[in-house]
Structure formats: C-alpha cells, structure tokens
Amino acid sequence: MKKVLATLLSLLMVLTLVAVPWQASAQASSALAGEYDITVWVGESAVDLTKKQIEDFNNTNEFGIKFNAEVHPVSEATSADQMLVDINAGADLYCFAQDQFARLVQAGALNPLGVKAAEAVIEANDPGVVAAATSGETLYAYPMTSDNGYFMYYDKSVIPEEDVDSLEKLIADCEAADKFFAFEAQSSAWYIASWFFATGCKSEWVTDDDGQFISVNDTFNSPEGLIAVKGMKKLLDSPKHLSSSSADEFANGAAIVVTGTWSFEAVKDILGDNMGVTDLPSFEVDGKEYHLGSFNGCKLMGVKPQGEDTVKQAALHKLAQYLTGEQCQMERFEALAWGPANLNAQASPAVQENPGLAALLLQNQYSRPQGQIHGSWWDIAKVIADDVKAATDEAGLQAALDNYYNKMASLFEMTEEEKNAWGVIGAICGTNWDTDFPMTEVEPGIFKSEPLELNAGEEFKVRQGASWDVNYGSDGPNGANVVVAETGTFVVVFDLNAGTITLEAA
Amino acid sequence: MNTNNTAAIEKQKRGLGLKASARISNTIIYIILVIMSIIWLIPFVCIVLQSFRCESTWIESYVIPQKWGFDNYKALWNSDFPRWYLNTFIIALVVSAVQTIIVLCMSYTLSRFRFKMRKGLMQFMLILGMFPGMLAMIILYRVLDDLHLTGQYGNAVPGLILVYVASSGMGYYVSKGFFDTIPKSLDEAARVDGANRAQVLNKIILPLAKPIVIYTVLTAFMGPWGDFVFARYVSQMYPQAMNVAVGLQSWLATTTMVHDNYTLFCAGGVVVAIPVAILFMCLQRYYVEGVTGGAVKG
Numbered sequence: 178m179k180k181v182l183a184t185l186l187s188l189l190m191v192l193t194l195v196a197v198p199w200q201a202s203a204q205a206s207s208a209l210a211g212e213y214d215i216t217v218w219v220g221e222s223a224v225d226l227t228k229k230q231i232e233d234f235n236n237t238n239e240f241g242i243k244f245n246a247e248v249h250p251v252s253e254a255t256s257a258d259q260m261l262v263d264i265n266a267g268a269d270l271y272c273f274a275q276d277q278f279a280r281l282v283q284a285g286a287l288n289p290l291g292v293k294a295a296e297a298v299i300e301a302n303d304p305g306v307v308a309a310a311t312s313g314e315t316l317y318a319y320p321m322t323s324d325n326g327y328f329m330y331y332d333k334s335v336i337p338e339e340d341v342d343s344l345e346k347l348i349a350d351c352e353a354a355d356k357f358f359a360f361e362a363q364s365s366a367w368y369i370a371s372w373f374f375a376t377g378c379k380s381e382w383v384t385d386d387d388g389q390f391i392s393v394n395d396t397f398n399s400p401e402g403l404i405a406v407k408g409m410k411k412l413l414d415s416p417k418h419l420s421s422s423s424a425d426e427f428a429n430g431a432a433i434v435v436t437g438t439w440s441f442e443a444v445k446d447i448l449g450d451n452m453g454v455t456d457l458p459s460f461e462v463d464g465k466e467y468h469l470g471s472f473n474g475c476k477l478m479g480v481k482p483q484g485e486d487t488v489k490q491a492a493l494h495k496l497a498q499y500l501t502g503e504q505c506q507m508e509r510f511e512a513l514a515w516g517p518a519n520l521n522a523q524a525s526p527a528v529q530e531n532p533g534l535a536a537l538l539l540q541n542q543y544s545r546p547q548g549q550i551h552g553s554w555w556d557i558a559k560v561i562a563d564d565v566k567a568a569t570d571e572a573g574l575q576a577a578l579d580n581y582y583n584k585m586a587s588l589f590e591m592t593e594e595e596k597n598a599w600g601v602i603g604a605i606c607g608t609n610w611d612t613d614f615p616m617t618e619v620e621p622g623i624f625k626s627e628p629l630e631l632n633a634g635e636e637f638k639v640r641q642g643a644s645w646d647v648n649y650g651s652d653g654p655n656g657a658n659v660v661v662a663e664t665g666t667f668v669v670v671f672d673l674n675a676g677t678i679t680l681e682a683a
Numbered sequence: 684m685n686t687n688n689t690a691a692i693e694k695q696k697r698g699l700g701l702k703a704s705a706r707i708s709n710t711i712i713y714i715i716l717v718i719m720s721i722i723w724l725i726p727f728v729c730i731v732l733q734s735f736r737c738e739s740t741w742i743e744s745y746v747i748p749q750k751w752g753f754d755n756y757k758a759l760w761n762s763d764f765p766r767w768y769l770n771t772f773i774i775a776l777v778v779s780a781v782q783t784i785i786v787l788c789m790s791y792t793l794s795r796f797r798f799k800m801r802k803g804l805m806q807f808m809l810i811l812g813m814f815p816g817m818l819a820m821i822i823l824y825r826v827l828d829d830l831h832l833t834g835q836y837g838n839a840v841p842g843l844i845l846v847y848v849a850s851s852g853m854g855y856y857v858s859k860g861f862f863d864t865i866p867k868s869l870d871e872a873a874r875v876d877g878a879n880r881a882q883v884l885n886k887i888i889l890p891l892a893k894p895i896v897i898y899t900v901l902t903a904f905m906g907p908w909g910d911f912v913f914a915r916y917v918s919q920m921y922p923q924a925m926n927v928a929v930g931l932q933s934w935l936a937t938t939t940m941v942h943d944n945y946t947l948f949c950a951g952g953v954v955v956a957i958p959v960a961i962l963f964m965c966l967q968r969y970y971v972e973g974v975t976g977g978a979v980k981g
Contacts (some may be wrong), residue, residue, distance in 0.1 A: 216835075218920070221940060251920045252936040260922050266919040423938040425945075429744040436938075443741065444941040502850045543768065 185492025186485065197496045199520060203236050209492045210241030218259075218271040221250035222284045222561055226512050234499045242492045253476050260286045260481075269481050269493055272321060275309040275474045278369075279549050282388030287317040288482040288490060294498055301503065305546030306475040306518040307311075312549065313386030318477040320502035322509070323523070324516025325474030325547070327368065327652060330424070331453040332356070335432040340452070344411065344460040344469070347433060351417045356432035363420035363566070366558035367472055371457065372409045374545055380558075384529055393551070397558075398582035406565045406574045408460035408467060408490065413566040415430040420562075438516055441533040454532050456540040471540055474547040475629065540609070557584045558647040600623045601669050603637025603658065606630060627668040628683035631661045639671045639678055687907045701953050710788030727956075734950035741942040755950035764951055767788070767930035770840050772958075774907045774926065777844050782851035782903035788898065789855040793853035795870065796860035808853045816850070817912070824916050832917075839917050846917075847907050854902075861895040862888060901962060901970060908959060927955050 204424045219227045228507040231246045249268065251259060255278030260267040264286050273281065281287050290298060295316040299307050306320040331341065334346030335354045340346040361368045370380070380395040396402065412418050419426060423434040424443035427600050434444070435457065444452050457469035483490040499505065506517035507525070516534045518522055528534060566578030606629055616624040616639070624639075631637075636658035640648035650656030653676040661667075729746050734755050742906065786893060793805060805858035823846060827833050832842030873883050889896060907914075911928040918924040931951045934944040963970065 216921075218846075221936075237777060247921075249920060249922055250933070252940065255936050257922075263824070263828065263919070267834065357958060423941065425741040425938070425942055427740070439937075439939045440942075443939060446739065446942070447741070 179416050189573050192356065197250055206240075209488060209490070209495065211492070212243045212245060213489050213492055213514045214245045215247070215489075215493065215496075216250045216268040217246050218251035219248060219258050219267040220252050220272065222513055223509065223515075225367075226508060230500055230505050230508065231496065234496055235669055235682075238495065238499070240375075240495060242495060244492075244496060249290060257281055257286075260284075260499055264481065267481055268498055269483070269489075270478065271481070272476055272478050273318075274325065274329060275306075275547060276550060276555070278309065278318065278477065279312065279384060279388050279390070282312050283480065286481060287479045288494075288669050290316045290319070291491075291494065294494055297498070298501075298633060302518045303518060303520060305473060306477075308546060308548055309475055309592050310477050312384045312388045315386050315582070317388075318479040319497045320475055320518035321478050321501050321506065322476040323473070323516045323518035324534065324537060324542055325476065326471050326537050326540060327371075327422070327435055327437045327457075328471070328536040329455055329457050330427075330434050330436065330448075331442045331455070332432045332438065332448055333425065333451045333453045341455050344408070344458040345553050347357065347458055348415045348417070351432050354416060354432060355415050355417070355430075356370040357419040357424075357430050357437075358412065358415065358492055359419040359421045359431045359434040361411065361420050361422040362413060362418075362433070362562040364559060365422070366555045366561075369420065369562055370545075371410075371469045372405040372460075373397050373402060374543070375408065375460070376405045378402050378405060379545070380550075380554070381552055382549050382554075388494035388549075390549070390551045393585065395582075395585055397561075398578040401674050402578050403571070403574060404462045404465075404467065404562075406577060407462045409562065410568070410574065411460060413562060438514065438533045438537060438619055440516060450463050454536040456536060456543070472547040473541060473544040476515075476635050482499070518547040551588065553588055554585075557581060557588075591656070592613075597642065599639060599641050599671060600643065601626045601629070601637055601674075603635065605635050605637050605661075614669075615641070616669070623675040624671040624673065625681075630666050631664065631680070633664045635661045635663055637661075637669070639669070649678060651678065653677075704753050730949045730952050732952045733946055736946050740944065740946050742945050742962075753945045755946045756954075759950050759954065762947070763925075764927075764954075766923055767925050767927045768922070768954070771908060771926040771955075772837060772839055774843050774847070775904050778851075778907045779900050779903035781848045782854075783847070783896065783899045786903075787854055787884075787889070788860055789852050789915045790862050791888060792856040793855060795858050795880075796866070803861040808855075812853050819847060820913060820916070821915075825906065834917060834919035834921035837921075837924070839914075839919075839921070839924030842917050843914060846913060847910075848865075851903070854899075858892070858895045858899055861892055865891050894969040897966050900915075901966060904962065905959065906953075918966055927951065931955070 178565050180393075191253055217227060217231070228246070228248050231244055231248070235243050251268070251271070253272050253274045256268075256273045257280065257352075258269045260271060260273075260281060261284050264284065267286065278287075288372070289295075298319060302320045303323045306323045307316070310316055310318040310320055323679075329341070331347075335356055336347065336350050340350055348358060378396045378399060378401050378629065380393065380397060382393045383391045385391055419431060422440075424434060424436060424440035424447065426434050427444060427447040432487060434440070436444075441454075457471060459466045459468045461467075480490065480495050482519075483493065501518075503517075504523050505518045506519045506522045508513075509515045510517050510522065510531075514531060514533060516531075516537065517528060522528060531536075536660045556583065560578055561581055564580055565574060568574045568577055599616045599618075601616060602608075602610060602613050604610060606614070614626050614629060616626045619625050638648050638650050638658055648655060649671065651659045659678050661680070666683045668683045670679045670681050672679075732746055732748060735751050735753070736743070737752040737754045738748065740749040764862055793801065824833075827842045827846070830842070832845065869887055869891075870883050872886050878886065887901045907926070910926065911932065914926045915929045915932075918929050919925070920929070920933075922933075931948055934948050934951075935941050
C-alpha cells in the first residue's frame with residue numbers, strides 16, 4: 178500500500194514538473210498574459226453581476242489574462258462627471274450614458290477600439306447604438322444596452338385602456354380623477370424632444386474624429402415645430418401636469434408617468450397588478466393626429482487610455498469586448514432587465530416578451546436614435562417648455578421657438594477671423610466638398626494653401642468663411658469649378674484683386 | 684393725588700390689568716414660537732419616521748409608517764455605511780483635537796504676546812480669509828493627488844485631515860477676543876509666582892476660557908462631519924474613501940436609486956445626526972457663552 182502511494186506521489190511530482198512548463202508556455206503564447214489590477218465603474222445594481230462576469234473572463238479567456246478588479250458602484254449618469262474631474266483617478270473601465278460620449282471623447286477619456294474589435298462590435302450590435310459610440314469614423318466605446326428610451330406607465334385603476342392612445346383623453350381622465358400626469362417637460366430636453374419628433378422635426382449634429390461638433394441640422398423652429406409646441410401646451414396648461422419622470426410619483430398621486438425601463442421594477446412595486454405599460458399617446462392639432470416620438474439611447478462601456486502601458490490597454494479591450502458580448506448582455510437582461518444592444522440577444526424570445534422592453538419596442542417605431550448631441554443643447558432646449566407655458570397666444574409660441582433658434586445659432590457663431598478666412602474646398606485629397614483646406618495671406622490680397630496632392634480631373638473652388646456666400650471658381654466670383662489639369666503636388670494660389678486661381682508646383 | 688394720576692388709574696381700570704396683558708402677549712409669543720418650532724422640526728420628524736418604515740423603500744405621500752421596524756438600520760449595518768461612519772469619525776476627531784490646539788495657541792499668542800508684524804500678520808490672515816475656500820479646491824486636489832493622499836491610493840482620510848487642519852490657524856478671531864477679556868494681571872501674577880508661559884496658558888487661561896475651548900472643539904468637529912464638496916473630490920468615488928455625506932449622496936444618484944434607497948438614506952441621516960445632537964445637548968450652555976462671550980467683549 179505504501180509502495181503504491183509512493184509511486185503515485187512520485188508520478189504526481191513528475192507530472193507537475195511536466196505540467197508547469199507546459200502551462201507557462203501556454204501563457205507565454207499570448208503577449209497579453211499577466212495579472213492586472215484594475216478599477217471598474219458600473220451602476221449600483223450591476224456590481225455583483227459584473228464581479229462575477231470578470232471572474233468568468235479570468236477563468237475562460239485564452240490569453241492568460243487575469244484581472245484583479247475592484248468594482249465600484251458609480252452610476253452611468255455621474256461617471257462621466259467624475260471621469261472629467263481627473264482622468265488619472267478614473268476607473269480603467271467604466272460605463273456611461275451615451276449623452277456623455279462627446280465630451281468624454283473631447284477630453285481624451287476614451288481609448289478607441291482596434292480595427293478587428295470594431296468590426297466585431299459593429300457586426301454584432303444595433304446600428305443605432307454603434308452610431309452613438311462613433312465620432313467621425315472612429316468607434317470609441319462598447320455598446321452595453323439599447324434601452325434608454327421612454328414610454329408610458331399608467332395606473333389601470335384610473336386610466337381606461339381605450340384612452341391610452343389619446344393625449345387629450347388622458348389629460349381629461351387625470352383631471353377627472355384628480356391625479357397627476359407626470360411628463361418631465363419642464364426640466365429635461367430629453368423629454369421635450371418627444372413633441373418635436375412627433376411632427377417630424379429633427380436636430381442632428383455632426384462631429385469629427387476628435388469629438389468636436391462641426392454643424393447641426395435643426396428644424397425645431399419651423400411650421401412643424403409650431404404644431405409641436407401647440408400640442409405641448411395642451412399638457413402644460415393642465416393643472417394636473419407634473420414635470421417629473423420618477424416612478425415614485427405613483428405613490429404620490431400620479432396616474433401616468435412617462436419614464437423608461439429603469440423604472441419598471443419601481444413602478445411594479447408601487448402599482449402591482451394595476452401597472453399598465455404602453456407607448457406614448459398621440460395629440461391632435463387642427464384635426465390631425467401626431468404620435469409622440471422619443472429618443473432612443475443606450476449605455477456604453479469605455480476603456481480609459483492607459484498611456485505607455487499598451488499591453489494593459491489591449492487586455493482591458495479584451496475584457497470590455499467580453500463584458501459587452503452577447504452572453505454578458507443576456508446575463509444583464511436576465512438579472513437586471515437591461516435591454517440588450519446585441520442583435521442576437523435582441524431577437525431572443527425572452528427579450529421580445531419582456532413587458533417593459535415590449536413597450537419600448539412599440540414606442541421605437543416613433544423614436545429617433547440619440548446620436549451625438551452638443552452638451553449645450555440640453556440647456557438650450559430645456560427652456561422651451563417654460564416659454565411655451567408662459568405664452569398666451571400663437572405669437573408667444575413662435576417667440577419661444579425663435580428664442581431657441583437664436584441660442585442655437587449663437588453656438589456656431591464664428592469669430593471675425595474665421596468669417597474672413599479663405600479656404601480651398603472640393604473633391605480633393607479624399608474629401609468630397611466637405612472640408613475647407615486653410616489658406617494663408619502671404620501678401621495683401623494673395624492667399625496660398627498648404628501643398629496639396631491633386632489628381633488630374635479633380636475639381637475645387639476657393640471660398641470665404643466656410644460658406645458659399647463669397648466664392649471663386651475658374652472664371653471669377655461664383656464661377657465654374659477649377660479642374661486640375663495634371664497630377665502632382667501643388668500650392669493653390671488665389672489672387673483676390675484679380676479674382677484668379679492658379680496652381681503652383683510645390 | 685393730581686388729575687393726571689387719576690386719569691391713568693381710570694384708564695387701567697377700564698382696560699386690562701398689567702398681569703393680564705403680560706399674559707396675553709406671552710401667550711401670543713409662545714404660540715408663534717411653537718408654530719415656528721413645529722415648522723423647523725417637521726423635516727427631522729419626517730426623516731426619523733421614514734427611517735422606521737418597512738413597507739416600502741421609496742418616497743411615499745404619507746409620513747407615518749404603516750409597518751414599523753428596524754429593517755433599514757439593519758441594512759445600514761450591512762452596507763458600506765459603517766466604513767463611511769468610521770472615516771468621518773476619525774477625521775472629525777483628529778481634526779477637532781489638532782485644530783483646537785492650533786487655534787488656542789494662535790489666539791493666546793496673538794492676545795498676549797507683542798512681536799513685530801503682529802498686526803500685519805492678523806491683517807494678512809483677515810484678507811486671506813476673505814477668499815472663498817472653493818477657489819483653492821482645484822489646486823489642493825492636484826497637490827493631494829500628487830502626494831498620493833486621495834481615494835485611489837487609499838489615503839483619503841489623512842488627506843482630508845491635512846486639508847481641514849492646515850487652514851485652522853486662521854479661525855482664531857472669536858477665541859482671541861475672549862482671551863483679550865481675561866485680565867492681563869492674572870498672567871502677570873502667575874509669572875511673578877514663577878510660572879512659564881505654557882503654565883499660564885494651561886493653568887490660568889484655559890480653565891477661565893472653558894466656553895471658548897468647547898466652542899472651538901464643537902466647530903472643529905462639525906466642519907469635517909458634514910463636509911461634502913471637497914470630500915467628494917478627494918474620495919474619487921472609491922466607496923472605502925468616502926465620508927458619510929458623500930456616501931449617503933451616492934445612494935441617491937438616480938431616481939431608480941432613490942426608489943431603492945430612500946428609507947435607508949433616512950436611517951443613515953438619523954445615525955449621522957446622533958453624535959452631533961448629543962454633543963450639542965451636553966455642551967449647549969458653553970456653546971452660547973462661547974459665541975457671544977468672544978464676540979461682544981472682544
């Protein structure tokens with residue numbers, strides 16, 4: 178017996194001798210292998226789940242990566258603020274709401290995805306969410322959820338089911354029952370946009386690769402916008418309107434609250450079987466029905482740039498990719514009812530049947546994906562509701578929109594210098610009439626560009642102040658496009674006095 | 684008896700007696716005071732009542748719980764709260780001890796010694812004190828972070844102690860005013876008897892200045908106990924680095940969290956208020972003497 182034991186033990190010893198180098202070589206096969214101490218910020222409810230998921234990653238990943246992670250509860254709403262206070266003190270991996278995306282990119286708080294990872298993420302996730310994580314052409318963050326939209330919760334004991342499609346009937350029901358209609362119109366632009374989307378208005382922003390805002394296409398101040406504020410005024414004028422989106426209003430005399438999936442459990446706690454969930458209602462102006470729209474947003478996960486430590490950075494990207502993969506998104510849906518951004522997960526029957534997400538899906542046909550939005554917009558648009566409430570006639574409503582428009586216009590107001598600057602624009606150097614190449618004044622009236630690589634047959638013009646008000650072509654002001662005769666590197670020379678454009682070989 | 688007097692007596696007879704009119708005015712004053720104290724107390728009573736509510740965790744439209752219990756306090760014990768409480772307690776205790784010593788030494792020096800630039804120093808500190816502390820926040824944060832005295836290095840507590848204590852020398856006004864009222868001849872008598880300066884301070888001045896010492900301890904304790912803004916930055920959102928104010932606020936960051944944590948938050952608020960309330964109840968008498976004593980006579 179002793180002999181057998183001794184043999185077994187020595188056999189075990191030999192085996193470990195063999196096994197240890199083998200294991201080491203397996204780890205060494207990945208350049209990322211190693212232990213890393215990291216900090217992770219997720220919403221309070223997701224802390225335990227995220228700890229488990231990181232543990233799963235440690236046990237299953239093929240790269241030999243092991244993370245010693247500290248997971249802290251920092252809500253998606255505040256993480257960006259904290260990140261921007263001091264990026265160095267921020268978490269290595271953090272979750273945030275998409276409206277924070279642009280300023281995080283501008284501040285350099287997000288490390289962009291590698292080409293392969295980006296391809297995989299783009300293929301697997303909802304295009305709207307991918308757009309929300311993209312600035313210019315670069316993907317900066319990983320999609321976690323696609324459920325940041327709002328819809329309507331109502332108390333079935335107060336609101337008859339047949340009334341839920343009409344705003345006017347809902348207001349009447351609330352006033353009759355002396356209950357509140359909670360719609361956060363007066364303090365949140367996110368909810369105000371609902372009315373404008375209903376009538377087909379839009380507010381779309383364009384950003385470049387660095388997260389800077391270039392321009393906006395905004396039609397809130399239009400005849401459609403006027404219809405929208407007329408509808409909005411119906412609700413604002415009701416004495417039972419309450420500007421709030423907190424589920425707890427149901428405990429304090431509300432019959433309707435417009436809020437999102439995150440309130441689902443809270444509403445259920447309070448209303449129990451009386452909870453009704455559906456899409457937003459329609460309102461009527463001049464005999465025409467308009468269905469209220471909404472924003473459709475998401476939560477994203479970002480990797481903090483790690484400076485010199487590119488290995489740790491790459492390892493963090495692997496973890497982020499895992500945590501936002503189909504499996505982890507499904508786990509989050511099962512444990513927390515967070516609506517997945519992953520296309521496969523979205524299609525799964527469990528997700529399709531979840532009542533909160535079903536209402537969101539119902540509302541989604543009227544919703545707009547929340548792209549990149551300038552941080553100031555939230556404050557500019559927020560005051561519309563107050564102006565509308567104060568207005569007494571149509572002129573007052575129009576004034577509210579004018580006020581909004583003027584503030585928007587001042588956002589992109591250029592300096593004198595920018596207005597006077599000349600630039601070359603055209604289908605040149607890989608651009609397509611969308612980029613102004615700056616010119617400098619070398620002597621009074623003579624402007625020169627930087628050396629540009631031009632191909633024969635390409636066309637361009639010279640314009641002032643990045644607008645077409647003042648522009649020159651081959652035959653003077655407002656002339657035809659200049660056509661490049663031969664391929665080469667040229668400096669574009671513009672003589673303002675003569676109105677001529679010539680190419681000088683550089 | 685002249686006619687004027689008779690008229691006055693007549694008038695008094697027709698109207699109310701002195702006692703009666705005093706009683707009426709007292710009653711009115713008391714009613715007003717009672718109403719005012721009710722208004723002031725309502726929020727506290729609400730918080731205490733909500734902290735015992737067990738049937739729900741969110742904001743309700745009623746105040747008196749339907750189901751009473753200690754659930755929230757139990758949950759409090761199992762959360763990060765004890766850690767925050769300990770952090771705050773350590774900070775407040777150390778700060779109140781060190782700050783009291785510094786302030787008393789400072790006031791004694793400025794009250795009793797005559798040296799070059801004494802006036803200049805006092806004026807300089809007066810001007811410095813006029814700048815809002817918030818102005819220094821960013822640079823202080825950077826310095827603390829570079830010294831590794833912030834949440835990410837696990838040193839938020841010493842960092843905060845350093846910040847609170849560092850500026851304490853400037854809060855000498857009230858106690859210096861009080862020291863000025865203690866006759867110098869006492870010092871001189873003690874000096875003649877062979878006491879040195881430290882003995883004068885410890886044996887003569889401090890026993891006489893008990894109210895102001897207690898006032899200094901109290902204010903030094905209260906500052907860090909309720910501090911939020913700076914503590915939040917230094918914590919860098921690391922739960923183990925937070926103080927109670929920052930920690931409790933982090934429970935209410937979103938409406939969903941309010942729904943889940945509101946009664947817990949109330950229980951936390953009650954626990955936070957306990958030591959301060961006890962301190963004030965015990966030391967209230969001295970506190971009033973300290974505040975008014977220094978200010979009026981100084």
